[in-house]
Amino acid sequence: MKSLRLILSNPRYFAPSWVFASINILFGTWAIYIPSVKEKLGIDKADLGIALFFLSLGVFIVFPIAAKIINKLGVGKATWYGIIFSSVAALFPLLAPNYYFLMAGLFLLGAGNGFTDIAMNTLVTEIEKEDRQNFMSASHGFFSLGGVIAGLGSFLIFTINNPALHMLYAVILVLVVNFIFHKNYSHIVAAPVEKEPFSLKLFKPLLVLGIISFVVMGGEGAIVDWSGLFLQEISMAPETLIGTGFLAFSVMMTLGRFLGDSISAAIGPIKIVALGASIAIVGFVFVLSTYTYMAIVGFALIGLGYSVIVPELFRIGGTVKGVDSSQGVSFIAGTGYSGFLIGPVVLGFVAESYSLKYTFIILLACTILVLVATLRLHGKKR
The missing domain is CATH 1.20.1250.20 (MFS general substrate transporter like domains)
Incomplete structure (x- = not known):
């Protein structure tokens, strides 16, 4: 805090x-x-x-x-x-x-x-x-x-x-x-950055961050749209509990973001992204158990895990060597919004054609990929 x-x-x-x-x-x-x-x-x-x-x-x-x-x-x-x-x-x-x-x-x-x-x-x-x-x-x-x-x-x-x-x-x-x-803040200008010629080596870290942003914000959009429906159709939750998944997700999202900066300062931005992805993975496993109360706890864990990832991506994207902070942030924001808007739509076709449960299995798999990508990024930073 x-x-x-x-x-x-x-x-x-x-x-x-x-x-x-x-x-x-x-x-x-x-x-x-x-x-x-x-x-x-x-x-x-x-x-x-x-x-x-x-x-x-x-x-x-x-x-x-x-x-x-x-x-x-x-x-x-x-x-x-x-x-x-x-x-x-x-x-x-x-x-x-x-x-x-x-x-x-x-x-x-x-x-x-x-x-x-x-x-x-x-x-x-x-x-x-x-x-x-x-x-x-x-x-x-x-x-x-x-x-x-x-x-x-x-x-x-x-x-x-x-x-x-x-x-x-x-x-x-x-x-x-x-x-x-x-x-x-109105007087603040971005510190000048010594730009480097475009190269795949320079762009690669931003691309990885953009993919992570796409997946995580796509997951956020999916929780917003489908958490209630999941509890209703898959978990067979009583009507009074249908909205509690999104409520738990939102409360833990807010709390996690207020706690995130101190943790980031202690372990670093890349490690906290990995930690957030790990917590979200556990949350998806709980949700996929389909038991109502475990699913609600799962949505809370997903909110806690996701809460720290996007802010850290903006922080990392704004400090990529050789790239203006505004350009780095713009790229992360663009890919993230794409995920938030496109992800739920694409996954909606999966839910319609197969089952809503499959959409959460896909989200679990994507979050595992986020963890793997983050660990690889951390390995290259060392």
């Missing part, structure tokens, strides 16, 4: 961490009104799926150009501008008068969130290098905390009874706190 105390006691560290929370407050507030938007615009699930594709498209469009913009503006200013853009864009989907405006609004929201995601992770990487402090994992814990804040906001739905007004309140909260604290 050292990094959490650091964030809460020093505005230099709280300021970028609040950006992490802000992104998920905005996205989470949009997410709770998806059914309302669907009903308001009179669209079916297929139409909604296409609209959500534009959200993903906005994210992917910005990834190739984000690093150049961040380097030109300076990572601190880029983060501040990114959160302003994301806040304004978050209003558009809930104000959309028709389906086409909804697609456009989601595209802008995706672009804003994608850009801010790269900027804020690069910002934390730079502050860590400058101050020799570890707080990347705890910053991702604040991202999870932002989701909790958005979830608690769902209790205001019937009180406010206006989705756009609800989002406006969320935007005001995000912007006011960021305005107060942004001066603590």
